[in-house]
Amino acid sequence: MLAGAALTLLAQTPRAGGGGPAPPHAWRGVAAVASVDSVTAVRTVGRGTAGAAGAAGADGGSVPAVGRGWPVGVRPPVLRGWEPPATVYGPGHRGVDLGAAPGTPVRAVAAGRVSFAGRVAGRGVVSVELTGTGDPPLRTTYEPVQASVTKGQEVAAGEVLGTLEETGSHCGSACLHWGLLRADTYLNPLLLLPPWLLNPAPPRLLPVLDVPLPP
Secondary structure, three states: OOOOEEEOOOOOOOOOOOOOOOOOOOOOOEEEEOOHHHHHHHHHHHOOOOOOOOOOOOOOOOOOOOOOOOOOOOOOOEEEOOEOOOOOOOOOEOOEEEEOOOOOEEEOOOOEEEEEEEEEOOEEEEEEEEOOOOOOOEEEEEEOEEEOOOOOOEEOOOOEEEEEOOOOOOOOOOEEEEEEEEOOEEEOHHHHOOHHHHOOOOOOOOOOOOOOOOO
């Protein structure tokens, strides 16, 4: 078990962006990261492989930490972590669920181009191909989202893609399901975030010099 990290086993979610269920992958998801050492370990585990077809790392490649912010809020709670199935088409959770209130702005974690903005199985879905992440590029998905962007639109990191919808979530409470793919291979979206976003340093009290003491 990773030191300082909570691992969560999760239920299967449908594939965002249309089509049937996606192939499984080989690395486990982290619900929360509590230290820089844990982040390093997560990235190492995340790039490992297993015997399942379409395993991440076998054909998904590495995931650069190009994220410049969380898709909702400043540091949202991770309600459900990344848990790919152990067998082809088996149960799992191909993404992470972030807690947020309906109406919360959903933002692009990195710069890219909107490859899809519409509804899939009654849920609003936005997908963004990330700039400079190889061929085929990495693609982030966000749902359920009332989109304010259109297909083909270029977006900057932090730009609003839409707002979180109240309906269509598979969480017990309102949440954003955030996914990451390269071609048809699902990957752990938390790997997009650099350590300073996953594990912000705690505030420190610094001495104040040259200030007279009260009498």
